[in-house]
Amino acid sequence: xxxxxxxxxxxxxxxxxxxxxxxxxxxxxxxxxxxxxxxxxxxxxxxxxxxxxxxxxxxxxxxxxxxxxxxxxxxxxxxxxxxxxxxxxxxxxxxxxxxxxxxxxxxxxxxxxxxxxxxxxxxxxxxxxxxxxxxxxxxxxxxxxxxxxxxxxxxxxxxxxxxxxxxxxxxxxxxxxxxxxxxxxxxxxxxxxxxxxxxxxxxxxxxxxxxxxxxxx
Numbered sequence: 308x309x310x311x312x313x314x315x316x317x318x319x320x321x322x323x324x325x326x327x328x329x330x331x332x333x334x335x336x337x338x339x340x341x342x343x344x345x346x347x348x349x350x351x352x353x354x355x356x357x358x359x360x361x362x363x364x365x366x367x368x369x370x371x372x373x374x375x376x377x378x379x380x381x382x383x384x385x386x387x388x389x390x391x392x393x394x395x396x397x398x399x400x401x402x403x404x405x406x407x408x409x410x411x412x413x414x415x416x417x418x419x420x421x422x423x424x425x426x427x428x429x430x431x432x433x434x435x436x437x438x439x440x441x442x443x444x445x446x447x448x449x450x451x452x453x454x455x456x457x458x459x460x461x462x463x464x465x466x467x468x469x470x471x472x473x474x475x476x477x478x479x480x481x482x483x484x485x486x487x488x489x490x491x492x493x494x495x496x497x498x499x500x501x502x503x504x505x506x507x508x509x510x511x512x513x514x515x516x517x518x519x520x521x522x523x524x
Contacts, residue, residue: 320404323360323397327423330357330488332454334429335364335410339377341387348456351500352429353395356454357485361396361429363387364413367403370442411443414450425488426451432458432465432497439469448474452487453495466497 332352349361365387367380380403387398402413417426428451435455438444455465465471477493484496
């Protein structure tokens, strides 16, 4: 019996259908586990940015985080599929498919493969607070616009962060959020909205029951 040949990371994995000019948000994370806070951020991004689609990019493992409590990728993908039923949201594992672990590599790959698509990076304010620690964060900001969704306890930390200060002159007014996808990067917007306190850390530490009590209806 022949030994199966492992596919090279250079082979293009299948992606959802796109069309030139489509507005697609890229929402990356471990989703360990996915929860209603992720769905809350997604809903805000879709509506406020006028997105056609939002792709959840479930990472094999964040290089900046401890992986000791990281559930298998397949489990997190299945949980994400079970959580959201919005037809505008796609659950993808692009990083694992192409063999990378950094957001910059993923963004560069997608921009090369789908140049007519208007991509925008979507992140929570907690990620903006530490964005300056990401590999190639300046390059990410130069490659595509960024939308930052406010998170409980992170508003001031995010807006005072090194990355936010560096990019301050490229910040759009919140009322112009729907212009973001068509704005030449660097460009970003900070979106304030009703906050959902759920986090994956809370779910792992206290269990689903305690986390559910913290939800905002």
